[in-house]
Amino acid sequence: MRRPKKERQQALKDTIRDNPFVTDEELSVEFDVSVQTIRLDRMELAIPELRERIKHVAVKTFEDEVKSLPIDEVIGEIIDIELDKKAISIFDVKPEHVFQRNQIARGHHLFAQANSLAVAVMNEELALTVKSELQFLRPVTAGQRVVAKAEVIDSHPEKNRAFVKVVSAVDQVTVFIGTFEMYRMTEQSEGDEK
Amino acid sequence: MRRPKKERQQALKDTIRDNPFVTDEELSVEFDVSVQTIRLDRMELAIPELRERIKHVAVKTFEDEVKSLPIDEVIGEIIDIELDKKAISIFDVKPEHVFQRNQIARGHHLFAQANSLAVAVMNEELALTVKSELQFLRPVTAGQRVVAKAEVIDSHPEKNRAFVKVVSAVDQVTVFIGTFEMYRMTEQSEGDEK
DNA sequence: CTGATGTTAGTACCAAGTGCTAATAGCGGG
DNA sequence: CCCGCTATTAGCACTTGGTACTAACATCAG
Structure with missing residues (x-):
């Protein structure tokens, strides 16, 4: 089910947004292209690597947590x-x-x-x-x-x-x-x- | 400022709890011991590595997000x-x-x-x-x-x-x-x- | 002096990448 | 039919932040 580049990149964006925890390897299987293609796609779309994505999510949570702590009291x-x-x-x-x-x-x-x-x-x-x-x-x-x-x-x-x-x-x-x-x-x- | 093992491990626990984003390298500088010692400490305390910690925080946030979305509405x-x-x-x-x-x-x-x-x-x-x-x-x-x-x-x-x-x-x-x-x-x- | 405990060093290896070069495939136009 | 272009794939060196393991010390107690 090889789709054209543009379509694949849109799908890639969506997939990663829905699940930031997916590796290039897994994506390459899902879209039936090589890992390198996935990497090129990510670059074109300016999507960071797995670890950066995860870190980003974590930092966001961490900051929220600090914000919500005092909220618990007052x-x-x-x-x-x-x-x-x-x-x-x-x-x-x-x-x-x-x-x-x-x-x-x-x-x-x-x-x-x-x-x-x-x-x-x-x-x-x-x-x-x-x-x-x-x-x-x-x-x-x-x-x-x-x-x-x-x-x-x-x-x-x-x-x-x-x-x-x-x-x-x-x-x-x-x-x-x-x-x-x-x-x-x-x-x-x-x-x-x- | 080398403290005994037990004390260091307690401090280590606290430090990592406060900031899960710290690497062993940084910890070794902070506590003035070798990286290996930090690793041994983490093992004894069953503290996972940086990436696992970050991932854990991220997963938590991610789940919370799903949970808090409907909460926003009702x-x-x-x-x-x-x-x-x-x-x-x-x-x-x-x-x-x-x-x-x-x-x-x-x-x-x-x-x-x-x-x-x-x-x-x-x-x-x-x-x-x-x-x-x-x-x-x-x-x-x-x-x-x-x-x-x-x-x-x-x-x-x-x-x-x-x-x-x-x-x-x-x-x-x-x-x-x-x-x-x-x-x-x-x-x-x-x-x-x- | 011996042994236990604690610390440090070093090596091999791993995951999930980046960065780069090079080869190849497919296709469209002239 | 060949030329050129884009897209794709492959391969290699290198990076981070580790694990797993072995071996060498250091220090102190008994």
């Missing part, structure tokens, strides 16, 4: 915090956070930033969200920086409850408001921080 | 959907979704599942969340499967608005309730039911 970056009072975090909206269609940030990212900030501002290691009311006032698009300000507006330590209000803004314009009823998981016997 | 997996009426999705809570401390799922994951399901059930490509009220009734822990059921309870096509109620349960027990006011971004020009 979505966005906390730039100011006063425990039990208020906190501020920023979150840069990237292409992966938006609907492809219209570039508008998906609601759960704004929620995640606000909610994790609400958790962080509580002077508790184990705060849980009980209830919450959200308003998505304006769409946020990729490239924008969301500044979320959380404020503890009402605290009932005896009931292990607190209310946190989070207001998020882009360029001073409010885009999101959320109120969170939080539950403190630790009893108010002090000093059992860990 | 958090959880849609198992049933009737456009403009109702939809069901399941979401398996994994270790990365919970607080390390108490294994309880972070709120924004439950929200994300519910919110993206609310978006999906709308018979619109471009639905946005306007307002939302949430109740986190019971904590969800790693290993549990959350089944979210979304229902369009009120639709005002003329105002481009709709209300969606999502109830999430683990083993038939309700753990989360959310109501979402959604905005349809497209004009209701045609009756394109599907």
